[in-house]
Amino acid sequence: MKRRSILLAAAALGLAATGAHAQGTYPSRPITMIVPFAAGGPTDVVARIVGEHMSRTLGQQIVVENVAGAGGTTGITRAKQAAPDGYTIAMGHMGTHGAAPALYPNLRYDPAKDFEPIGLAAGTPILIVTRKDFPADNLKDFIEKLKNEGPKLNEAHAGVGSVSHTTCTLLASITNTKFTRVAYRGTGPALNDLVAGQVDFGCDQIVNLVPQIQAGTIKAMAIATPERSPSLPNVPTTKEAGLPEYQVSAWNAVFAPKGTPKEIVQKLSDALDKALDDENTRKRLLELGGVIPDKPERGGAALQKLVESEVARWTPVLKAAGVTAGQ
């Protein structure tokens, strides 16, 4: 793995040094990056930040096209059907390339087989949060409460198949608990009712939670990453708080349609790699609470492994919980 990444880095350096002459004509026109969610969401923000730097490396603009719908599967289906010429790529994520096969029985793509993986872009950690006056101050007490009076507690999520929904399904599965689930249309309204105390808790991506936690309008129980987040140094990891099995992150990754030429995939992969090494890009991703993949986690091969393991992980959890969408 290590050797490979060194080779990659060398290749990237080589490309950068020789400039545009080296690799023929690709890209000779703007590249469309399909983001399968509405503009402004976490995946969209990651795509735009990374895409901006990649545009500079490739010498052609990467244009973000938001094709929202059906939990992101509409946009990814379109990406699968696009011409495999490197001019259409997509930003997939944990839902579209992990949970979707279990959620959507009629899914028209196979996350592991229908794409050329380009590389992991950035992940956003998942937090378990409660309303500010919830009668528990740490994860242990919280899970105790969940076990004793689960059905009485209300969990807010952003709709079936959303990150907040699937990650809390995983929490229920790992802790073997049941609670009342309340669906909202998007994370905004769900967060509103959590801040207002209309509901008890939720699981969600770090991005919009940080300011609320810092202001004390909601409480964080734990963060589901191996290490604490620099944005929230006081919030313990699930490992520290006694639930080490609960490790989950909403990762975002770039894919090209199956059959895209190898050298184009490599070029895109190198451009992504370079973006993730860029100081300014890193800073912006970190400000969002994002986790930037280390060298061994980058590139197509690592992404392929991740997709396979995520599909294998989510399928039994979601099937057992009986959640499906789009039936």
Add this chain to the structure above:
Amino acid sequence: MGDIFSNLGLGFAVALTLQNIALCFLGCMVGTLVGVLPGVGPIATIAMLLPITFGLDPVGALIMLAGIYYGAQYGGSTTAILVNIPGEAASVVTTLDGHQMARQGRAGVALGIAAIGSFFAGTVATVIIAALGAPLTRLALVFGPAEYFSLMVMGLVFAVVLARGSILKAVTMILIGILGSTVGTDLETGQERMTFGFPFLSDGIDFAVLAMGLFGIAEIMRNLEHTETRDVVRAAIGRLLPSAEDFRQAAAPILRGTLIGGALGILPGNGAVLGPFASYTVEKKLAKDPRRFGRGAIEGVAGPESANNAGAQTSFIPLLTLGIPPNAVMALMVGAMTIHGIVPGPQVMTKNPNLFWGMIASMWIGNLMLLVINLPLIGLWVRLLKVPYRLMFPAILMFCCIGIYSINSATTDVMAIAVFGLVGYVFIKFGFEPAPLLLGFVLGKLMEENLRRALIISRGDMMTFVERPISAGLLIVAVLLLAVAVLPTIRKGRDEVFVE
């Protein structure tokens, strides 16, 4: 109080730099343009322009993006008045009397009063945000699912009570609208409802698609049938600006519309859509001769337009004070802020006072600019009506297709407006008004979701709607309105809200 002045001073110092004035102007211009073009809404535009703002400093970028948003509100009424196409839910009401005014040769007056009303509402709303933004945030937090459901019930009763003539036809249209809003993936269970297995229906019917079909395309078909009505519009353009008498009639509606729209705009979950409808209902109820409504009453344009703009401005309150977006455009603003390294939250006001007060000050400047942009343009817009219809309708059709495609880049949406256009034409032929359908469609979704949410939280106990004081109050108002409608003596005075 002194605080507010020093804060506003800071805000104006930020907003009045040459760069920010230019960006504000640019945003307002672009916003007006996309508002005028049917279908191209602020969401698509802001999403497209996001990359351009990368190089700007965050305050300037957000001033520009906010300008696009409220500029589009101004522009949207132009299309509603001139060609009877509501770009979004808020301008459905404007088509009712605004387009009638245009047909009577008073297009200039309608556009003028809409711009002036919007400016007044924008100014008041800006002051409200500056002075009361933080305390008003509480309003967004006391409105839980139960209160929201009751508010929607009240909204629907408004429509039923005041629907004219055949109340049966109005109720039918509202019910069809509600039925239409249930199409798509069920939020709680993830099951698809009434999609007949079509993937493009799995996210439901898009409001813009429905509105453009029922209003825009159907209107074109009807106009092609009655070419003579177009000639009337062309013949008499009339005066361009409102007269003193117009102002006298419109003053009170503008004031009331501002208050109603401003209050509803603060609510989470897009409460602002109710503003224009509520304002129209109130004006009609207060009018000495309600029958003028739907036939070109200036109050029916002034009130709702003010409510619309006030709501557009106050919907920034939850975003700026709580960091929680109340609707899709605000969600996009959150994205824009995060891209610029400002994560919106309760501390934006204290952490980024430049941004907070700069944006507020720029809103007022933007409103002033919009007034200046719009008033001289009225003559130009009105002259557009003189364009022969054989040239106008293909242009409208083309803009509709481009606009609708730009929302989701989906060809099925373009075909859907054709289908809804046909449906709308049939409705018109049989004397059914499309406006109640759109109101039912907008409120239906919010109503169903909040009903189920409230019942899940109360574990199925219906009492939750009467035990919570705000919810109970809203339901009492709804019942009273209904009772008023049912009493036969008062019923005589009932007239229609929804008239072409």
